[in-house]
Amino acid sequence: MSELEKRIIEKAATLLAGGEIKRVVGWKKGEFIHDPSPATFETEESLKDFIYNDFCGANLSKYLIDIFKREGKTAVFLKPCDSYSFNQLVKEHRIKRENVYVVGIECHGKLANYKVEEKGITGITSEAHEGENVVFDTLYGKVTASREEVLLDRCLTCKGKKHVVADETVIINDYEDKVSDRFAMVRELEAMTAEERFAFWQGQLSKCIRCNACRNVCPACSCLKCVFDNPQSGIAAKANDDTFEEQLFHVIRAFHVSGRCTDCGECSRVCPQHIPLHLLNRKFIKDIDSLYGEYQAGEEAEGKTPLTSYTESDTEPNNVFTVTEGK
Amino acid sequence: MQEVNNFTPNIVAFCCNWCSYAGADLAGSSRLSYPANVKIIRVPCSCRVNPMFVLKAFQQGADGVILCGCHPGDCHYVTGNYYTRRRMSLLFSFLNYMGIEKERTRVEWVSAAEGAKFSEVMNDFVAKVTALGENKRLQDLRVKEE
Ligand code: SF4
Ligand code: SF4
Numbered sequence: 001m002s003e004l005e006k007r008i009i010e011k012a013a014t015l016l017a018g019g020e021i022k023r024v025v026g027w028k029k030g031e032f033i034h035d036p037s038p039a040t041f042e043t044e045e046s047l048k049d050f051i052y053n054d055f056c057g058a059n060l061s062k063y064l065i066d067i068f069k070r071e072g073k074t075a076v077f078l079k080p081c082d083s084y085s086f087n088q089l090v091k092e093h094r095i096k097r098e099n100v101y102v103v104g105i106e107c108h109g110k111l112a113n114y115k116v117e118e119k120g121i122t123g124i125t126s127e128a129h130e131g132e133n134v135v136f137d138t139l140y141g142k143v144t145a146s147r148e149e150v151l152l153d154r155c156l157t158c159k160g161k162k163h164v165v166a167d168e169t170v171i172i173n174d175y176e177d178k179v180s181d182r183f184a185m186v187r188e189l190e191a192m193t194a195e196e197r198f199a200f201w202q203g204q205l206s207k208c209i210r211c212n213a214c215r216n217v218c219p220a221c222s223c224l225k226c227v228f229d230n231p232q233s234g235i236a237a238k239a240n241d242d243t244f245e246e247q248l249f250h251v252i253r254a255f256h257v258s259g260r261c262t263d264c265g266e267c268s269r270v271c272p273q274h275i276p277l278h279l280l281n282r283k284f285i286k287d288i289d290s291l292y293g294e295y296q297a298g299e300e301a302e303g304k305t306p307l308t309s310y311t312e313s314d315t316e317p318n319n320v321f322t323v324t325e326g327k
Numbered sequence: 328m329q330e331v332n333n334f335t336p337n338i339v340a341f342c343c344n345w346c347s348y349a350g351a352d353l354a355g356s357s358r359l360s361y362p363a364n365v366k367i368i369r370v371p372c373s374c375r376v377n378p379m380f381v382l383k384a385f386q387q388g389a390d391g392v393i394l395c396g397c398h399p400g401d402c403h404y405v406t407g408n409y410y411t412r413r414r415m416s417l418l419f420s421f422l423n424y425m426g427i428e429k430e431r432t433r434v435e436w437v438s439a440a441e442g443a444k445f446s447e448v449m450n451d452f453v454a455k456v457t458a459l460g461e462n463k464r465l466q467d468l469r470v471k472e473e
Contacts, residue, residue, distance in 0.1 A: 186424075189424065190424065194423065194426050194427070194428045194429075195426065196426075197425065197426040198425065198427070198464050199426070201425050201426055202426075227379075244386055244465060244466065244467040247382075247425065247465060248379075248382050248386070248465075251378065251382060251421065251422070251425065252378060252379060252382070254421065255378050255417070255418060255421065258417060280421075283420075283421055283424045284417060284421060287416075287417055287420050287421070288417070291413075291416065291417075292413070306413065307410075307413055307414060307417070310406070310409035310410060310412065310413055312399065312409070314409070314412050314416075316412070317412060317415055317416045317419065317433070317434035318433075318434070318435075320416045320419070320420055321420065321423070321429055324420050
């Protein structure tokens with residue numbers, strides 16, 4: 001057990017022992033160390049299953065929408081990027097801030113299971129970051145992989161190590177923020193012809209099996225009744241004779257979360273088909289930044305979003321492309 | 328009307344009730360022509376247009392979609408078109424990013440007094456879409472007649 005994990009579990013135990021906090025939301029051990037799942041812990045005894053390692057990519061904010069309504073106060077562990085989603089949900093009145101105790105925790109980048117698997121690394125018993133590498137202890141011996149190659153896509157362009165909301169933090173190492181360009185791939189796509197872009201997206205989206213995992217995990221997709229659940233929508237399932245359904249699903253979903261997507265990267269993390277869904281949301285984020293001023297959803301827990309506000313001098317639709325393509 | 332290879336595009340025009348629809352009316356009563364393949368759908372306000380409407384229009388075979396509303400500042404509901412302006416700017420830029428050419432979508436402000444502008448805008452839009460040809464990228468094959 002790492003020092004960090006130990007400190008986090010101790011924190012959970014102290015919080016539960018205090019009496020005011022009735023439950024803690026964290027990650028629970030799976031069968032292996034690489035398959036933890038989000039869970040609620042109500043007793044100190046149950047904490048024996050608590051786990052915090054580099055496979056704990058899951059963002060716990062969305063679970064609070066239901067859990068915060070239970071009696072008493074709930075404590076939650078949030079990584080820096082997760083804290084943006086929490087703020088955004090508070091802003092949208094989906095979570096009551098005063099019902100939740102937020103513990104910000106250290107994160108040095110999380111691993112993508114499928115990337116590890118693709119490298120043939122299996123039977124992992126423990127793992128640790130060592131400089132620019134990750135070292136895995138496996139049943140078959142020690143294996144080293146470069147961090148760049150096994151991190152989740154979102155961690156390659158990490159937002160930074162700052163928690164935008166936290167009642168307290170558990171941080172041992174102060175990692176430096178790395179400067180990265182999260183729009184690089186968006187720009188590459190913009191530079192292509194419409195035909196090439198269409199081919200790119202058709203190639204990606206035709207892999208979609210409409211499992212809805214991306215929608216279900218997304219903290220911004222928090223509607224009680226989702227438009228895609230309406231059987232009359234005509235897009236409730238995957239069509240087998242063209243790609244319109246996928247296009248429509250993904251255009252509408254990206255549009256619905258635009259201005260509210262914190263770029264937490266959960267959609268891309270959970271997609272079983274490894275579709276780079278963040279490239280959809282980042283186009284909206286990039287356009288909003290260049291047209292209406294830089295905006296980071298979840299930075300603040302109040303105020304308007306770019307699509308619920310306007311200025312009289314906003315760019316005219318006919319000039320949009322001159323602005324967005326110039327950046 | 329321009330025709331290339333006998334191709335006549337299907338154009339869907341969402342027009343707000345208070346300005347642009349009246350503008351279209353004026354174009355008609357002033358005997359100004361605009362292409363007959365422009366199908367006008369009247370909406371209470373340009374901001375009534377949900378992105379789903381635009382996509383459904385393409386799905387059902389539209390080759391171009393244009394949205395017309397009152398000039399900014401003149402909205403019957405005061406601020407509706409300001410929201411439209413942001414939404415449609417982002418949506419159309421996004422569709423272009425997905426490979427739906429930007430010439431297939433457009434937003435124009437047409438007042439009730441601008442019958443001539445309505446006719447000009449439609450003629451120009453139809454010409455641009457005609458030049459692009461048929462939209463094959465967002466259509467549902469099941470609704471296509473062969
Ligand atoms: S759309 Fe994806 S990146 Fe954006 S908030 Fe939802 S899960 Fe996170
Ligand atoms: S998670 Fe992936 S496969 Fe599932 S609906 Fe979303 S994009 Fe499609």
